[in-house]
Structure formats: C-alpha cells, structure tokens
Amino acid sequence: MLLHFTKMHGLGNDFMVVDLVTQRARLRDEQIRQLADRHFGIGFDQLLIVEPPRDPDLDFRYRIFNADGSEVENCGNGARCFARFVRDQRLTHKHEIRVETAGGPLTLVVQEDGRVSVDMGAPRFAPEALPFEAAQDLPRHALEVEGERLEVGVVSMGNPHAVLRVDDVDNAPVARLGPAIESHPRFPKRVNAGFMQVVSPHEIRLRVYERGSGETLACGTGACAAVASGIRQGLLESPVTVRLPGGSLTIEWAGNDAPLIMTGPAERVFEGRVPLN
Numbered sequence: 124m125l126l127h128f129t130k131m132h133g134l135g136n137d138f139m140v141v142d143l144v145t146q147r148a149r150l151r152d153e154q155i156r157q158l159a160d161r162h163f164g165i166g167f168d169q170l171l172i173v174e175p176p177r178d179p180d181l182d183f184r185y186r187i188f189n190a191d192g193s194e195v196e197n198c199g200n201g202a203r204c205f206a207r208f209v210r211d212q213r214l215t216h217k218h219e220i221r222v223e224t225a226g227g228p229l230t231l232v233v234q235e236d237g238r239v240s241v242d243m244g245a246p247r248f249a250p251e252a253l254p255f256e257a258a259q260d261l262p263r264h265a266l267e268v269e270g271e272r273l274e275v276g277v278v279s280m281g282n283p284h285a286v287l288r289v290d291d292v293d294n295a296p297v298a299r300l301g302p303a304i305e306s307h308p309r310f311p312k313r314v315n316a317g318f319m320q321v322v323s324p325h326e327i328r329l330r331v332y333e334r335g336s337g338e339t340l341a342c343g344t345g346a347c348a349a350v351a352s353g354i355r356q357g358l359l360e361s362p363v364t365v366r367l368p369g370g371s372l373t374i375e376w377a378g379n380d381a382p383l384i385m386t387g388p389a390e391r392v393f394e395g396r397v398p399l400n
C-alpha cells in the first residue's frame with residue numbers, strides 16, 4: 124500500500140505526520156526506524172499519528188513515536204504541528220482541539236496568526252512521575268555521570284526530563300553527556316536531557332538531547348521542563364522566552380498545579396506517499 128504523509132516541523136524539530144482517520148495502516152517499530160532514517164528513509168525526529176479518539180469528549184488520539192521506534196507520552200512541538208495538520212486536512216474546523224496522548228489530554232489552540240498555543244498540563248516533580256530513582260522530591264538531584272557529579276532538575280511533562288544548568292549552551296557537552304544522561308540507570312524508562320543557560324529571569328537558551336532521537340533543533344516538552352525547573356529553583360519568572368537552536372518558544376506558568384502554556388509556530392514542508400511493505 125502507499126501511505127500518504129505530510130512532513131512538518133516545529134522550529135526544526137521535524138515530523139512525519141500520518142492521518143489514520145481516513146487511512147488504515149499498522150506501522151511496526153522496524154518500519155518506523157527505517158522511515159526515520161535520513162538516508163534510507165524519509166527522515167524525522169518523531170512520527171506523529173492522528174487516530175480517532177477513544178474518549179468521545181476528545182477530538183483525536185495523538186500518538187508519538189521517536190526515531191528509534193519507541194512510543195512516548197508527549198511531544199510539544201509535535202502538538203502544534205498536529206493542530207495545524209488536522210485543520211489543513213479538514214479533519215476538523217475547530218480552533219480549540221482536545222487530544223488524547225499517552226501522557227494525558229492536551230488542549231491545542233490555533234491562533235489567528237497561525238501560531239499554536241498548547242496547554243501542556245501541570246509539571247510533575249515527584250521522582251516517581253518520570254520515573255527517576257530517588258529518595259525524595261528535590262529542586263535538584265545529584266547524579267553521577269561519566270565520573271562527574273551533576274545537579275539536575277527532574278520534571279515530567281507526561282514524558283521525562285532531566286535539566287542541567289550550564290554557563291554557555293554553545294560549549295555544553297551535549298554530545299558526551301546527553302547519551303549518558305539519557306540512558307542513566309536511575310531513569311528506568313530513559314530520559315530527555317536538557318542543557319539550560321539562564322540569560323535573565325525571563326530568558327533562557329536551551330539545547331536538548333532527546334530520548335530516542337538524539338539532539339534536536341528544538342524540544343517543546345523540554346522547553347516546558349526547563350522553565351518549570353528554573354522557576355521552582357527561583358532562577359526564572361513567567362513568561363520565559365526559550366531560545367533553542369531552531370528558534371524561540373514562549374512558555375508561561377503560574378506555578379504550583381497550574382498548566383504550562385507553550386506558544387509557537389507549526390510549518391508544513393511537503394506531502395508525500397511512501398510504500399509500506
């Protein structure tokens with residue numbers, strides 16, 4: 124069969140988006156890995172799948188798969204692209220779209236200027252929410268990585284994040300420490316590793332080594348996790364501009380159990396059809 128897809132990105136975090144409302148297909152892990160390959164396949168950081176909702180109060184089910192084929196709980200940049208995709212494909216005419224994810228429900232709001240705001244839910248700092256092996260909930264946890272003692276903030280945005288403060292993201296050891304943090308044994312389901320430089324209370328620079336995909340040009344849940352951890356540590360104040368290699372996001376958080384609101388762009392690049400064997 125030929126599978127129709129749309130290639131999209133949010134600040135350079137790129138996606139293959141597939142409508143399985145009007146199409147029928149089953150994608151095995153190995154097929155996802157092959158399609159994700161930037162030389163032998165289409166190439167993407169994540170595959171996003173649109174399915175009918177299982178909960179009648181929601182509009183769609185939003186499924187997310189990393190380039191390594193692992194299915195995950197949330198993808199912030201992908202959520203913005205998902206909202207644009209379902210409207211462009213005329214799967215809905217709504218401006219406010221409620222979707223089910225493995226990490227819980229999200230509300231996506233398409234703005235007049237084309238940007239999308241996402242209610243990303245409240246951050247969870249309790250280690251068991253990630254999961255992360257630790258005796259208690261702390262603003263920063265000591266973590267032994269590659270013989271170094273690091274201090275990381277841990278945050279669940281549905282998916283797990285470890286946030287390390289650095290003096291200069293341009294010189295941060297992302298290639299060396301990213302994989303070591305991602306697969307650290309104290310994170311039984313692995314973790315996304317964020318490297319955060321505090322520029323001012325309302326601005327950070329951020330690089331993220333993503334679980335299952337490696338370093339990406341942007342990470343929406345990573346931006347939310349870094350802001351939540353920074354505000355909890357008294358380093359940041361809402362709203363925060365998060366400057367990523369692929370561009371900037373605006374993150375707002377009123378603290379405590381309030382949701383984080385992420386606003387940013389969603390772009391289409393091309394449409395295509397790919398044979399599935």
Ligand SMILES: N[C@H](CCC[C@H](N)C(=O)O)C(=O)O
Binds near residue numbers: 197334
């Ligand atoms: N790699 C992430 C999923 C994609 C997150 C990122 N692309 C975003 O925009 O939030 C994980 O394994 O939890």
